[in-house]
Amino acid sequence: MTTVEEKYDFSAKAKKNLLITVGIGIALTVLGIVLMSTGGHHEEVAHEGGHAFSWINRLGVDIWINNIYFTGIAIVGVFFFALQYAAQAGWSAGIKRIPLAFGSWLPIAGTLMLVSFFVFGHDLFHWTHHDLYDTTSHEFDSIINAKKAYFFWPLSDHPSVPVFFISRMVFFFGLWYYLFMKLRKLAFQEDFEGGTASWYSMRRLSAVFLIIFAVTSSIAAWDWVMSIDTHWFSTMFGWYVFASWWVTTLALITFITIHLKEKGLLSIVNENHLHDIGKFVFAFSVFWTYIWFSQFLLIYYANIPEETIYFVERWNNDQYGIIFFVNLFLNFILPFLLLMPRDAKRHSAILKVVMPIVIFGHWIDFYLMITPGSLKENGGYGLVEFGTMLIYGGAFLYVVLNSLSKATLFAKNDPMLNESLHHHVQ
């Protein structure tokens, strides 16, 4: 089998479609905001104490969900790439460039997250309120006060700006982007130089990246997601967020692979490779469920009020109770049953249906992690949620596909390419 160099052409039509998607997203968001501020506003104002709820809170929370979700896909794309080198995997040689391109979203994701923290941080994170740390205030909270240093160190005596929290955010994004750019540079260097030197450099760098990623992704999950429910904690939370990111990324890789194959590209990827990545999505959907359930069961069984509050807000709740089960249905039951037969994973017809379900399902998973904790009873789902998702999704795909079109679709000098060409699974 001979390999021909292939390049993805990010056509003007594809660009236009994605920009239209972003446009529709903006229109829906604006429409949702208009409806919210004219319609059901009066009932929320009636709440005493705290500050009045407005559409800005809800918009901020929706933006934050997308920040977390798409940052995750971007960095886990790099993680997938690094994993192939650390594991010396051969089968994936044809599709490795797709997850690598996800990383191009990282600088934008970092900027968006930092900006939206300064704009919406107060609406999202209860711990940003200063009177929680003031012993003279009636709002003083001894539990949050004990966690003060985690956010405000080294200024923890008079908390004003969460220096430690923000510097962690900047540091993580900086480090991720730096390692991503190094990997990307080595990958493209291989195209010109050939040989195995780049592959060995990438393997070494990948091993370093995986160790760094293991720690940073976990801390990022505590910082950006778990700290919303400031009193509550779960020792599994880092794993849980990672599992959700990982399945989403795998599903998106599969979906883009099928999309490229339908355009007549990626001729070296056949049903054997699809089968393998389909198994990945199947297996890690089960893994996500396992992590989700392990966290749930311990809290359910121990029945300690300070822990169960997390599920009281999400399950025993009129607003979110339905989504709680929709989450499990979309992310476990559907992929588990639909992807179980062998043929389902080998032919793109079923994969093309299941992958969007999984991608959307995990967006809902992040919605459930973030909204009930930050908006409580004022949360909801409607045009604003859908609109922001379209804006972010369109922009993300625009950046990723643009990055994908910059180099050949697979590395012609990859030492693993030959193994991938002969890949065969029963």
Added chain:
Amino acid sequence: MSNTKFILGVYEDEDILLSAITKIRTAGVKIHEVYSPFPVHGIDDVLGYKRSKLSIVAFLFGLLGTSLALTMQIGMMGVDWPMIIGGKDFIPYPSFVPVIFELTVLLAAYGMCFTFFIVSDLKPWARPRIFDLRITDDKHVMAIDLDHNKIDVAKIDKILKDNGASEVNQKTFDET
């Protein structure tokens, strides 16, 4: 039972074997079985084997495990001897999940395993036919059942030799 007579083609290389199988099958010879010291990729396809239905069996046994676990726990905890444990309902489904999971895996694994033994005729007192001791070392052996082939021995012998067999032997099993 009567005697069963086999003609055996010995092959040194799996690539030659794979192309030989295709050619021999198109020549109209029915192959009884091919024995290899290691798994040969793609051999199922050229031999024309249908996909195993073992996975369906596994699924059904798994389903049996799920329903067994549910019935057992609901019966014990909810009907036979209801007890209040940790303030939960008498039938607390989330608590049942670990047992459901374990029994599903157990029954799927055992069910698949024993079904495989039965359909493969593997039993402790089975006396396997040893066609050639070298199939555990470095030779591939293609066994052709002479009772099931209408082509005469000399012709099969020639077809095997023409398609790269390094030697052709005959073996008779006396199965009384």
